[in-house]
């Protein structure tokens with residue numbers, strides 16, 4: 001240990017706090033946000049920054065960013081299948097690209113390129129379809145052949161003798177990864193600087209209504225009133241909505257992931273194989289961040305299973321046989337709120353003054369900035385902007401779903 005470090009330890013200086021210290025809950029706020037994940041924190045930030053609405057409280061039952069925001073595999077992309085989906089996620093990618101500067105917080109955004117491998121003729125057809133929709137909407141995506149894949153990722157097993165040989169890939173150059181905790185902390189710190197109150201360990205246990213109007217929430221720290229309320233509780237959406245007798249078209253299913261021991265950098269692009277049900281990227285710390293399909297049945301539990309790890313690894317070794325001796329370092333799970341059309345639910349609800357941000361399944365991290373920005377606009381103006389209007393809750397009653405299953409990373 002250097003002398004300078006020892007001297008620093010004795011001088012009594014403490015690093016500046018990223019987040020403000022706890023404060024008492026007030027009796028009323030203009031806006032209450034239930035859920036201190038990336039989406040809730042981003043919405044609070046844009047309410048204050050874009051609309052001058054600063055009397056805002058974010059109520060989080062655990063610690064900020066401790067839900068799915070801190071559990072995902074941090075992939076950002078906009079190569080979706082529907083016009084609505086592509087336009088929505090494209091705005092998010094564009095916000096992500098300048099987010100470190102905007103928040104004055106390094107979110108370690110790293111543009112790697114995203115390869116969705118196709119092992120069957122059907123997968124090639126879907127890749128071509130996605131590439132054409134993407135290009136039409138100004139998003140960079142193209143179908144590439146094995147020699148081009150080999151150029152971008154020479155480590156991949158491209159042998160024609162593999163069990164499922166790789167026939168082509170959808171290549172999406174803007175595909176990226178980011179440090180997911182930093183996204184939550186960056187939004188939290190920037191929102192707090194603008195006057196937003198952050199309340200960890202504050203669980204919402206009920207919603208107070210007057211007729212059909214939401215006017216406040218009950219919490220483990222007492223009742224708080226609000227002009228408007230947003231629920232942004234991915235993984236708990238149905239449970240919180242049930243407090244208002246709102247039924248959502250959502251099934252909650254665990255989604256697992258794991259990381260390997262750190263390795264020297266060798267994998268630049270993000271690799272996804274829908275047929276093998278796996279995806280992998282290498283983090284800036286050198287760990288391989290790996291995930292796959294959701295668990296086979298709905299459950300409110302974040303336990304990890306050996307089955308998941310065994311299945312994932314057998315397929316990983318088909319793509320990268322030389323990783324056979326590498327150890328898995330950590331494994332965990334989050335909760336995916338799956339909708340029937342694999343698209344989110346955002347905007348108004350049948351209850352006045354109660355807004356929703358739900359149905360984020362396996363795809364919500366990449367939407368954090370756009371969701372925050374556009375939901376803040378919805379709350380401030382009372383009207384969902386055109387970018388998120390198609391994702392309204394009532395689309396399920398009106399049979400106008402936005403089918404994005406074909407653009408999910410892996411089959412679920």
Ligand SMILES: Cc1cc2nc3c(=O)[nH]c(=O)nc-3n(C[C@H](O)[C@H](O)[C@H](O)COP(=O)(O)OP(=O)(O)OC[C@H]3O[C@@H](n4cnc5c(N)ncnc54)[C@H](O)[C@@H]3O)c2cc1C
Nearest residue numbers: 035037038039061067068069072073075204334364365366
């Ligand atoms: C293993 C895994 C991998 C994933 N990989 C990706 C990926 O690569 N790319 C991608 O785009 N998406 C991915 N996702 C999905 C993504 O993580 C989520 O969609 C996203 O994080 C949702 O963010 P959020 O802020 O809405 O929710 P969360 O971060 O879950 O925040 C919701 C918060 O609400 C709180 N809460 C719940 N109930 C209450 C209550 N009653 N009172 C107060 N607070 C409450 C929770 O504690 C939680 O902190 C993945 C998810 C998992 C689990």
